[in-house]
């Protein structure tokens with residue numbers, strides 16, 4: 001039974017890390033006889049350059065036809081001054097929305113080999129393993145009305161709409177409760193229910209669902225406090241569930257607690273488990289094409305893809321073991337390099353992985 | 358010339374830290390012959406208990422009649438299940454809005470004596486001195502329409518409106534540019550202009566104003582990246598300016614970088630410099646009435662009040678010097694206590710300040 005994976009390299013360091021991720025997947029594909037076939041598509045800046053739009057129809061059609069998407073990163077200064085409606089980011093948002101990838105899983109894990117990389121004290125972050133579940137196709141990212149209008153007095157006003165309905169809240173909360181059940185059994189729902197009505201409903205629905213998950217200990221936290229607690233004592237968290245905007249902010253903060261954002265994968269899933277997998281880091285245009293990028297977040301994204309969308313747990317394990325091995329061997333790209341370790345380029349890290357497999 | 362200060366003790370630890378702040382102010386008032394007269398008013402939970410509403414008309418009237426407000430903290434579990442429209446927080450939001458206190462200054466300063474308290478590595482935070490300028494009377498906190506409505510299909514939807522007009526953006530950006538000019542000359546404006554139109558206008562206006570401040574180096578950062586950079590390398594920032602919601606989140610994260618949120622004051626100013634001064638921390642109901650609260654953030658808020666609203670710089674300096682002195686002497690409330698230091702209660706910390714003055 002063949003599986004179709006759509007590869008979207010994207011912009012900046014996207015192409016170079018994609019090459020390494022594909023090398024790893026190719027080996028795993030053979031070793032585990034997975035029958036993975038590839039297709040490729042354009043998104044973001046690369047798509048704008050080639051077709052004039054950030055999400056070509058062909059890309060969306062290919063994405064709908066595949067079993068899973070492995071994606072690098074998009075954006076860069078080249079497209080910064082382009083018309084707002086065709087910015088690279090619109091391509092990514094269009095894909096998330098077009099495929100209804102509402103469930104975004106962002107783990108923040110501290111690799112023991114990289115404990116030094118964190119800006120936090122070792123005792124605060126050692127053993128850190130948080131999962132942030134972010135709603136990805138609703139909230140203020142997609143709410144209408146939105147825009148910039150001219151008021152009666154002649155000045156302009158920018159406006160957006162933050163909204164969530166019960167169905168949207170229930171389906172993301174379900175993903176989070178299920179994840180908490182399989183992990184440490186603790187779920188913290190983050191909102192701003194003391195100010196925002198959109199999140200008053202959020203809190204009510206999440207609370208209501210708790211009765212179906214007696215094995216999960218649910219708590220609620222305001223987003224300002226959550227940002228604070230992530231800095232103060234991040235290990236108090238197991239799974240965090242929150243909306244699109246708060247999830248964007250908190251997942252980046254959480255990722256940075258580990259000090260090695262070049263190591264963190266993410267998954268964006270629809271209701272059937274089909275998904276898009278991508279590194280937590282961005283397209284890093286400043287180092288693109290220089291062989292400095294860390295391919296491990298994308299490689300680990302491929303592992304997540306095998307686990308969640310392609311039902312290939314053993315293959316996913318094999319990749320994760322290989323990543324642990326190259327770290328144990330001391331291989332480090334510049335972003336995670338410390339004294340005494342072996343500084344390697346993007347492709348040399350790929351070589352090390354290939355050897356480890 | 359007499360000055361009228363309105364004291365609002367509030368809820369939780371509010372009353373006990375207010376007592377100490379007033380003791381300090383009383384001495385300073387005499388020493389510097391400031392002619393400060395006091396009035397008192399109810400807000401939040403205390404106001405709900407006494408009058409049924411979180412912001413009694415009398416409180417708003419007194420607030421409008423005074424030169425400055427010194428405020429403790431509000432809220433607590435006692436009022437958690439109260440009707441949404443009369444929650445304690447509504448009192449605070451109503452006061453901010455009623456007095457047009459749009460300019461919220463939240464410094465995040467690491468006291469060298471307390472460097473150990475931070476969860477971050479010493480080299481990452483030593484000497485930290487950031488000022489977050491948060492817009493406080495607009496954005497999604499106050500945007501209409503808002504509420505919870507029933508959709509055609511019978512399910513409910515919670516919604517809020519995020520908006521900023523040019524005037525609102527200009528006046529807060531001006532506060533931030535002026536502050537940056539007097540400090541390190543660097544201003545970072547935080548937005549989510551790659552997704553939210555409300556912040557596309559924000560970025561445009563702030564950028565436009567930069568030409569009037571050639572001595573200030575302006576940069577722009579997306580909010581997710583800002584959350585990340587605060588964790589990774591906070592000393593890269595001097596002044597940060599942002600909207601109400603992002604400011605809420607980032608200022609709490611920044612405060613927590615110091616590890617001693619019990620030390621941080623804040624100011625909320627109107628266009629004439631009249632202001633409300635309050636600690637960055639909350640009402641901490643769990644330790645209320647136990648003599649464990651740290652009064653220093655409120656004492657330092659009183660110093661900010663003297664400096665910004667009462668034009669009494671020398672008096673403000675004297676308070677800040679006294680705080681430095683008690684820290685040097687090793688006095689510590691439980692929140693900032695470390696081995697070898699003198700553990701003191703709220704009132705003992707007050708005693709130490711009085712002695713230092």
Ligand SMILES: CC(C)[C@H](C(=O)O)[C@@H](O)C(=O)O
Nearest residue numbers: 075089092093248551552581
């Ligand atoms: C590129 C941008 C639109 C995107 C987001 O805000 O969702 C990114 O920050 C992310 O978190 O995946």
Ligand SMILES: CC(C)[C@H](C(=O)O)[C@@H](O)C(=O)O
Nearest residue numbers: 194195224432446449450605
């Ligand atoms: C109490 C709450 C409404 C308030 C806010 O969100 O503004 C608080 O968190 C703050 O930052 O002053």
